Amino acid sequence: MGKTKKYCYGFCLLISVAVNILFSINLYVGGDKRQVISNQSTLTWSEKAAEEAEAVAGIYCSGHGRAYLDGLISQGQPVCECFDCYAGSDCSELSPGCAADADSGDPVFFEPFWMQHATDSAVVISGWHRMSYRYADGTTMSKELENYIRKLHSVVGNAVTEGRYIVFGIGSTQLLNAAVYALSSENSSSPSNVLASIPFYPMYKAQTVFFNSKDFQFEGDTNSWQSNNQTNKMDVIEFVTSPNNPDGELKKPVLGGKTIYDHAYFWPHFTPIKGPSDHDLMIFTLSKLTGHAGTRFGWAIIKDKDIYDKVLNYISVADLGISKDTQLRVLKLIKVAVEGDGMPLFEFSYNKMKDRWDRLTSVFSKSTKFSIQQRHPLYCNFFNETRLPSPAYAWVKCEREEDHDCSAVLKAGKIIGRNGSLFSADDRYTRLSLIKSQDDFELLLKRLTELI
Amino acid sequence: MGKTKKYCYGFCLLISVAVNILFSINLYVGGDKRQVISNQSTLTWSEKAAEEAEAVAGIYCSGHGRAYLDGLISQGQPVCECFDCYAGSDCSELSPGCAADADSGDPVFFEPFWMQHATDSAVVISGWHRMSYRYADGTTMSKELENYIRKLHSVVGNAVTEGRYIVFGIGSTQLLNAAVYALSSENSSSPSNVLASIPFYPMYKAQTVFFNSKDFQFEGDTNSWQSNNQTNKMDVIEFVTSPNNPDGELKKPVLGGKTIYDHAYFWPHFTPIKGPSDHDLMIFTLSKLTGHAGTRFGWAIIKDKDIYDKVLNYISVADLGISKDTQLRVLKLIKVAVEGDGMPLFEFSYNKMKDRWDRLTSVFSKSTKFSIQQRHPLYCNFFNETRLPSPAYAWVKCEREEDHDCSAVLKAGKIIGRNGSLFSADDRYTRLSLIKSQDDFELLLKRLTELI
Structure with missing residues (x-):
């Protein structure tokens, strides 16, 4: 025992x-897990929102749609919002005869980049974040964001910001009109003449005509104006869009008067960066830099204090500044944009655009009915090599004499473009957007191949 | 062994x-902890942003300041931004002779409510959230947000929304001018006459004068206009601010022409809600509803399709719509606002305002030099009882004959108000803001007590 x-x-x-x-x-x-516990259990008020956001991001839409936090709700959760030509509750159904819509300049081709950089680009906004009209310095603009915008231009080398003022606007859209007001005559008996060079972005005309101010009037094309007006003494405000929308040309001023440089597309994915732009009034937008068109954020870089004050005043009278939520998100996005001296973002975006242009050029090279704009190689100081531009839009010309309405010819081939006449050009031209989603681009290429 | x-x-x-x-x-x-792990480990890309936000929220600023995610950085983390009259790295130092600044209409008194509702009001925005210009339905406005705005008005009972159109704007500020453009004459030879009743919010004049359109002109006070113009046939656009800024009066139209109802302050914390406002064009703003002035979000409720289309067109031409980030945050905030049929929010805000008015009235009752506006009880359909209004501003009158400049008298007592003449009224009046932070209000009351 x-x-x-x-x-x-x-x-x-x-x-x-x-x-x-x-x-x-x-x-x-x-x-290690316990370590994780003690880190994670510090999350309190933000956890629910984080879970909601991740749950929505995890809703399966077949890669042909997205669910969003603010989407319409069905059975308690947001539904998939399908891309063009896709349908069904999970966006898996392709509509066979669907037209390729290449109309809008929606820069959704950036989306995969932001999904790859989900951790660094997410932002949590508390319920009490920046309730005041103003930041601590009394302005309506985030100084930290301004610093990052300066850093961005320094990294990319596309604009001089030293000794310049920066004003934020609701997209570059608002700043275009703010700039016209700031530069215009204060003498109503001789309003300033606002002009641009054909083909030009329709918003210049639309805004100037809409606001119908006593201080300025839209006078159309710079070249016609120059040949009709012998004197250069007249008060002109010229929009110089470089690279140009629709055709990607690096434009220069024609009239030599007051000038607004619209640099929306002056980024390494669309054009080689020869060097920093150094002008009195330059306008940029987040939309064509990071793809966040829905975020409505742009900025102007201004040399003259008086013009700066006038643009600031415009923003203040129009809407008391830019939403603080938007500024916080833009700060996050630009922090990611400048990571690795901009290389991850611009390599991604340039490669996307180059691939699209390579494939597009190959299709158009087979055609005698249609042509697209010529592209000329330039040395890019950002990438340190000579590259072809890869503009946001193809500027298509219908070459056959009978094809006066190029959009109609394309439409018959199930391709939706934007009429040349919208850009004050001939309807023999049509703009095709190359910056939409991959699905959109693939369908565009398919329809073009069928047509050509 | x-x-x-x-x-x-x-x-x-x-x-x-x-x-x-x-x-x-x-x-x-x-x-339980392990359970927590398996729940929390489902958080992936949003966790870092959540940790950052909570870390910043946890920075100690003595209750007299805040640190923000987009604040200026010192030694690797955002610094405290101190409220007025406080200084030091943790905002603990009160500047003894500091003036009470009651100038701006910054509605920061709501801040404690949002801190109490931190979990439900936080929002996580992914890097790829709503990159497009448009929502799935082709508009630039979130349908889900519109639904919640309608629900809010139905809960509060302050506006009819059935069968009406809703347009979002960059604060009510942008909508004020959009409404003037929408209602104005399209015949430049006889521009519309824009008017308001003294004392009125200075922005009406500032915008109308600034945009300097051929379609309208600012003509000042409705009452002077009526006595100088025998005919009522002239084209007028009248701003009716109800409750009024600066004096809290429930205004009615004077001229009976086209009318813009500015209902910024038409919420239960400022005035008893007699019943739903039922007019052709009514404008509201988030700023004075939830306190998020920095978020720049307002909306117009419009009866007529033609006017709705014109306001929409204004927003589109001015800046292509409201930031999607802002719309997402506003959706979150309004979801909280309608919780418990609005009771938690409006009980909080009404009690704050009532307490401030009780204390203010007690101070002014001792004075013969200064008076404030009379308040009359009204039945409030929202709270189901008769209550006194508790306006956002005290409209102070200097009663002594020699005190022509009331702001100067107050300034000598270290109180900063807004001159009556800014509201096109007599400088014998001054507006004092009662909606700033508790620190601001306590200091204001202290300075008033010293002065009176």
């Missing part, structure tokens, strides 16, 4: 020690 | 079992 008892003690101890060792291993391996 | 060995076995087993029990307890107690 004594011996049995002794064996029992021994055996039990063995088992007990073994159990201890197992627990110890668990405790050790669990050590 | 055998006995010793036996005792040893027994003792060791006892210890070993005890250790096992301890581990088991740890494992059991740790069970």
Whole structure:
């Protein structure tokens, strides 16, 4: 019995020690987890919102749609919003005869980049974030964001910001009109003449005509104006869009008067960066830099204090500044944009655009009915090599004499472009957007191949 | 030895079992934590942003300042931004002779409510959230947000929205001018006359004068206009601000022409809600509803399709719509606002305003030099009882004949108000803001008590 008892003690101890060792291993391996616990359990008020956002991001839409936090709700959760030509609750159904819509300049081709950089680009906004009209310095603009915008231009080398003022606007859109007001005559009896060179972005005309101010009037094309007006003494405000929308040309001023440089597309993915732009009034937009068109954020870089004050005043009278939520998000996005001296973002975006242009050029090269704009190689100081531009839009010309309405010809081939006349050019031209989603581009290429 | 060995076995087993029990307890107690791990480890890309936001929210600023995610950085983290009259790295130093600034209409008194509702009001915005210019329905406005705005008005009972159109704007500020453009004459030879009743919000004049359109002109006070113009046939656009800024009056139209109802302050914390406002064009703003002035979001409720289309067109030409980030945050905030049929929000805000008015009235009741506006009780359909209004501003009158410049008198007592003449009224009046932070209000009351 004594011996049995002794064996029992021994055996039990063995088992007990073994159990201890197992627990110890668990405790050790669990050590990291415990570390994780103590980090994670510090999340309190933000956790629910984070879970909601991740749950919505995890809704399956077949890669042909997205669900969003503010999407319409069905059965308690947001539904998939399908891309063009896709349908069904999970966006898996392709509509076979669907037209390729290449109309809008929606820069959704950036989306995969932001999904790849989800961690660094997410932002949490607390319920009490920046409730005031103003930041601590009394302005309506985030100084930290301004610093990052300056850093961005320094990294990319596309604009001089030293000694210049920066004003934020609701997209570059608002700043275009703010700039016209700031530069225009204060003498209503001789309003300033606003002009641009054909083909030009329709918004210049639309805004100037819409606001119908006594201080300025839209006078159309710079070249016609120059040939009709012998005197250069007249008060002109010229929009110089470089690269140009629609055709990607690096434009220069024609009239030599007051000039607004619209640099929306002056980024390495669309054009080689020869060097920093150094003008009195330059306008940029987040939309064509990072793809966040929905975020409505742009900025003007201004040399003259008086013009700066006038643009600031415009923003203040128009809407008391830019939403603080938007400014916080833009700060996050630009922080990611300048990571690695901009290389991850611009390599991604340039490669996308180059691939699209390579494939597009190959299709158009087979055609005598259609042509697209010529592209000329330039040395890019950002990428340190000579590259072809890869503009945001193809500027298509219908070459056959009978094809006066190029949009109609394309439409018959199930391709939706934007009429040349919208850009004050001939309808023999049509703009095709190359910056939409991959699905959109693939369908465009398919329809073009069928047509050509 | 055998006995010793036996005792040893027994003792060791006892210890070993005890250790096992301890581990088991740890494992059991740790069970919940492990549960927490498996819940929390589902957070991936949003976790870093959530941690950043909570870390910044946890920075100690003595209750007299805040640190923000987009604040200026010192030693790797955002610094405290101190409220007026406070200084130091943790905002603990009160500047003893500091003036009470009651100038701006910054509605920061709401801040504690949003801190109390941190979990439900936080929002996480992914890097790829709503990159497009448009929502799935082709508009630039979130349908889900529009639904919640309608629900809010139905809960509060302050505006009819059935069968009406809703347009979002960059604060009500942008909508004021959009409404003037939408209502104005399209015949430049006889521009519309824009008017308001003294005392009125200075922005009406500032915008109309600034945009300097051929379609309208600012003509000042409705009452002067009426006595100088016998005919009512002239084209007028009248701003009716109800409750009025600066004096809280529930205004009615004077001229009976086209009317823009500015209902910025038509919420239960500022005035009893007699019933739903039912007019052709009504404008509201988030700023005075939830306190988020920095978020720049307002909306117009419009009866007529033609006017709706014109306001929409204004927003589109001015800046292509409201930031999607802002719309997402506003959706979150309004979801909280309608919780409990609006009771938690409006009880909080009404009680704050009532307390401030009770204390203010008590101070002014001792004075013969200064008076404030009379308040008349009204039945409030929202709270289901008769209540006094508690306007956002005190409209102070200097009663002594020699005190022509009331702001100067107050300034000598270290109180900063807004001159009556800014509201096109007499400088014998000054507006004092009652909606700033608790620190601001306490200092205002202190300075008023010293002065009176």
